[in-house]
Amino acid sequence: MALARYFGRAATAASQVLQGFQTKDFEQLLNGLVIGIAFDETACSSEGRASLDLAVRLVARLYPNICFLPEGDEAKKLARSLSALARSINGQIDIVRPRVGAPSQCLVVGSASPDVACPQMFLGSDGWMAKFSTEQPVGSGNSSNMFGAGAAACIAASNLFRAIFNEQIGGATVDRSVSFSLFDYAPGSDANPPLEANTILDAVFLLGLGAIGNGAVWALARVPGLQGQLGIVDGEEIDQGNLQRYVLALEKDVGRSKVKLARRHLTSQARFSLEEHPYKWQTLAGSHSLQHVVIALDTASDRIAVQAALPRWTINSWTQRGDLGVSHHRFDGELACLACLYLPTGSVPDEDQVIAQALGLEDRKMDIVRPMLHSGAPVNVELMHEIASRLTVPVGPLLPFVGQPLRSLYQGAICGGVVFELTGGNKPVRVEVPMAFQSAMAGIMLAAEVVKRAARRDAPRWTTAKLNLLRKMPSDVITERRAKDRLEGCICQDADYLDAYRARYKPVASH
Ligand SMILES: [Zn+2]
Incomplete structure (x- = not known):
């Protein structure tokens, strides 16, 4: 045992x-x-x-x-x-x-x-x-x-x-x-300037305190003399499945709010103001102007929605099959905005598709999965039987999820490993559950970008920096400049959105 x-x-x-x-x-x-x-x-x-x-x-x-x-x-x-x-x-x-x-x-x-x-x-x-x-x-x-x-x-x-x-x-x-x-990710680099004595966060919001968010908080809690304001945003509580890769979480934290867990680690930072927002970022966006946004969210659709809320700049992070990384975005200018990277035509499958596939409901994506994810409607017994039969697993262990939203079923039964255990691991589960070291690395890189951006008051020259920790560490360049969507299908290529962005950030529009 x-x-x-x-x-x-x-x-x-x-x-x-x-x-x-x-x-x-x-x-x-x-x-x-x-x-x-x-x-x-x-x-x-x-x-x-x-x-x-x-x-x-x-x-x-x-x-x-x-x-x-x-x-x-x-x-x-x-x-x-x-x-x-x-x-x-x-x-x-x-x-x-x-x-x-x-x-x-x-x-x-x-x-x-x-x-x-x-x-x-x-x-x-x-x-x-x-x-x-x-x-x-x-x-x-x-x-x-x-x-x-x-x-x-x-x-x-x-x-x-x-x-x-x-x-x-x-x-x-x-x-x-x-x-x-970690300063420039360049091959053979020995760039290692001293860390600034005072890092001032200018009303930064960290959206998402999942596995990457945990890695980021682990690192931010250790930055000496952090100042300014940081808002931490996540409406969820720790569940047992999270322990597999949340570096801050202990067994006793199951059932506790993710925001409280992050706060416990950040209290060592006496000189900055920490705002707790234990709810979904969308709720926050209704009442706060999100200008400087650091993203550790799971889904493509959330990231597109964050970009559509027109923050001045964002720093994004991800883990996915094959790589992990961080990216910097503004909205105007020639480089990709955050949404450009996550358009349905891009390389990342959308959440509806991932969940539909995982639950064996690929053919019901439009009429069942998407509407249920959108409305948060609960899963009924009939649908549960249908899912169990499609996944060829007994329905019994899935019944506790009846009455919960489809997303909870997905997170609990698929990501949480219930379905996986029912099949003895024989049925590959099509879901992205990174290893702990992948999420933690993405989080540390994310925190490093926050600190460097605060010191330099600007984004670096690259858009993305990515790494595959299941391979040898790279000997070539891992940073890349990314242009906007080639098909011109992104909101950052829409005149109304651009006008709204420029109007909002007028004083710095000339930057
Ligand atoms: Zn774009």
Whole structure:
């Protein structure tokens, strides 16, 4: 009994990236592993502690057996608090004593040299630089910039996953040596300026406190001297399925508001004003002027709707099959607006389509799925029987979702892994459930963009920056300038919308 209670969700996520996935094999393999986490006094630096914190938050959600290998008194003390953290993430986790079980893979922070026979993965950071190596310690800086430290934990967790499941991930290999700048994402870059002493957020709203939002808050909570105003917006509560990849969430948080969870982490930021908005962003848009918007929402339609509300600028983030990333948008000018990237003709399938497909209702998308998603109408018993029969699963476990909106059925039964477990993992679930390290990385990049934009008071020259953590870290350029929609079908190519945008932001229209 060491696998997390929310293992079904983890298996759903893994099934999407692993070929020939079988739940039983996956479970067996995980149960047979012990993940070592070794660190010494040098890992007790500010950045080392941040890397360890996030590494534990990622590893403890998936792997049922972990083993701390601290060297020195301070490291031993830190190991005790990290053990407590791991247990609060998965109450059933087995914290293996070093002498009983030899680790099968070992993450190493600082300059520790653990006495283990297994492969070692060294992670560390220096300010904006995330570092990783399979050969030698990379060191952890003592700066006040935790972006490299957080990204390094994600890169290490992705390498751990690739190493363990390499036969089941096409083309996946482990990185040998990584030095990745969160400052400019450029290949071979060593851009690493000091973090500004005071980052002032100018009435920024963070929409969505899901898995990416959790990663972003983890990082923002660690930015020294954050000032200004941040509004955090999400109407939902944490459910058990969320624990699989919400880095901030502990088991005791199930049922608590996502906004409250974020606030708990941001209270360390004494000098800025935090506004809590525990409801949907659409509600907020009715009463507030959303000028500076940071987006960690799930759906294409939400993103298009945010853009249609005409914020001055947006910073967007995503995880999807194949990549994760961040993007910057204005509305006028020559570059893509947010909606340009998410038009139905674009590369991202719309939510109606994804949900219809997942529920086996592809042919009923227009007459059932779309209207029900729009109205929030509850699912009745008849429709539930229809869905169960189309998915060839027994209806019983789905009946608790009767009376709930279709979206809740989708989130609970499909994303939450109910249907997946009913089929023993044999029926691939067509739903996007990223691995925890993917969402966390997107969140850290999102927070990094917020902080850099505040310091520079402008967007970078690129539109998107994207990364695939199921592959080796890229050696080529990951940023790209994106033009507006080629078919001229976007609202940013509509004269009325453009006039409204320019009228709203007149004083800066000449920028
Ligand atoms: Zn556009």
